[in-house]
Amino acid sequence: MGGTRREVPNDPGRKERILDAALDIVAESGIHKTTHRRIAARAGVPLGSLTYYFEGLDDLLVQAFARLADTMSVHYRHTLERAATRAEAEAAVVELVCGPEYGTSREMTLIFELYGYANHHPAVMAIARAWLHRSRESLKLHFPAHVCLALDVLIEGWPIHRVIEGAPLDRALVAETVHAIVTGLDPRD
Template sequence: MTRRHDPHRRQRIIEAAVEVISESGLAALTHRTAAARADVPLGSTTYHFLSLDELLDAAVHTVAERNVARLREWALSLPAQADLSTELAGFIVLLAGEHRQTSVLAYELYGGALRRPALRAASTSWDEMLTEVFESTVDAATARALTAMFNGLLYQALVSPGKPEQADLEQVLRRLLD
């Protein structure tokens, strides 16, 4: 479909890129696959994103923003006297279960930063925001350690063949937080 005036075209291309990566992996994203998914001419993707790294960067930012919004929403919903180990374990189970596809996508993009330096700044924004949220409940050094542990536990939960057990995760988190 040809659209002469399409003020949302750039965002549709980004969303299409996120969908391609989510369904088929990072290697499947090309200007051509994004254009086809967004139903725009190939020239539109190269007009808005001069390189594939620029498109990937936009996709990483989009996914990171969504994940940060989910994280902030979770943090704001915590009761004042919440047991952080219990709540974090439950959040990991939620992210590995109900939000599995989004979590896998985030880690795929995060891992892409290993080989694509242009993605590093956007990828680290998740860690920075996670640490910032944790600093509202623990000191800065513990927040950084908790960020690393949280990421590791979530990654393990995503690659594990079984469903993560909240009690097992809680026990590990409690070791750090007590």
């Protein structure tokens, strides 16, 4: 005889679909227009499913933002892990700033929403803070801590400016800036 009904899910992946649907709704409409009903409809699940997995909308949003931070941190880490030399590591940083895969339009919208929500929500602020630390740990694969701090601020800030300006970044300028930071703060090469 198997476990109880609660121990054996009849719809594996449902919780993840709900979290992804929540992020979709937040990206499309903002947190202020995100509701249980809209999330359930997007996820294709009964409304009651949300109360099965989450204590309320607040809990759902916290877990959704944690999922976003985890997903983006993994991509960030993999981008830096592929670099074998310091020059490749600099190019990886440029890719994080300018490339199409990290900081997509959807992700940037979600980051803006996360930061705004974190400003008034300690649990989400903790997620944002942990994400910063994970990013810096990934940068430490190639650079000393003080360089990691400067590069991480650049990686966070420049895409924000790109969104606000509504214009692509000058990849050559970004590369020159990354190189200047790295060699100016750690001139070992």
